[in-house]
Amino acid sequence: MPNKTKPLHELVSQNQYLRVSPNDLIRNVACQMPEHHTSAAVVLDEKEKLIGIVTEQDIVEKAVGARRNVDETTVDKIMTSDPVTISIDAPFTEALLLMTENSFRTLPVMDGDHVAGIVDIRDLYDALSKLLKEEINLRDGLISYAWGDGYGAVYSKAS
Template sequence: MKNARHLLVEKQLHETISISPQATVYQALQLMAEKNIGAVLVMEGDKLVGIFSERDYARKVVLMGKTSAGTAVADIMTRRLVCVPPTMLVDECLALMTEKRIRHLPVLDDDSVLGVLSIGDLVREKIADQEYTIEQLSHYIHGR
């Protein structure tokens, strides 16, 4: 079973996509659209201070009558982060995300951000692992 570090390596992202807490929600949405992602880390220098997601936008801007251009990311970002170490196994990450009802999981080594895993990343890996197991069992049963 793979761990969080393995999945980050396989994603082959050469940068951690982040934005400043002082940026506007509009700027964060532009970045997310450009990178085709559903959430962005909020960083002050090298320090992770929050995460901003499409869910934050829908619930804390649109429904509250705020504007994207007039609202700072810091005002609506999620501050209570659920983070995991790079050694956490895929199944453990999935269980944690299900329990906490979150879709994005920052991976930290001490206080250093290694990247972010999405629920999609984890589900893809789980499906690939199950397909491999089925293939191996099929070969075993049919003697190939």
């Protein structure tokens, strides 16, 4: 059966991502995350090069949990430097595998040297769910065709 998994560019194109500077204050970044409907931000240098990622979990554990003053502490103090990334042309299943193996919830997606976006584990689970539904419908159609209307009709009504 051909590989029908979507490349990440089909998921990332709809994804607006938050870009921050290493000198941004943690409180400001934390306030921007809900506005951008995201749980992570890519950290870019002055040349727009990816130098890190900061997540809600980083803010909770490395700032709030460590009792840092979020009004004075900058992103570079808590970000993950040189984060693992994935190519925009990779299939989403590769991103899902990478994220589950490494316990990531977000992953920067790269188009060459430039950040194309961030993919969230929820985006990947949604894409996987759609793929599985398509596979089930295809198999149900094949069963219906092979067995005739009587047996296959049970399956076609379940979709």
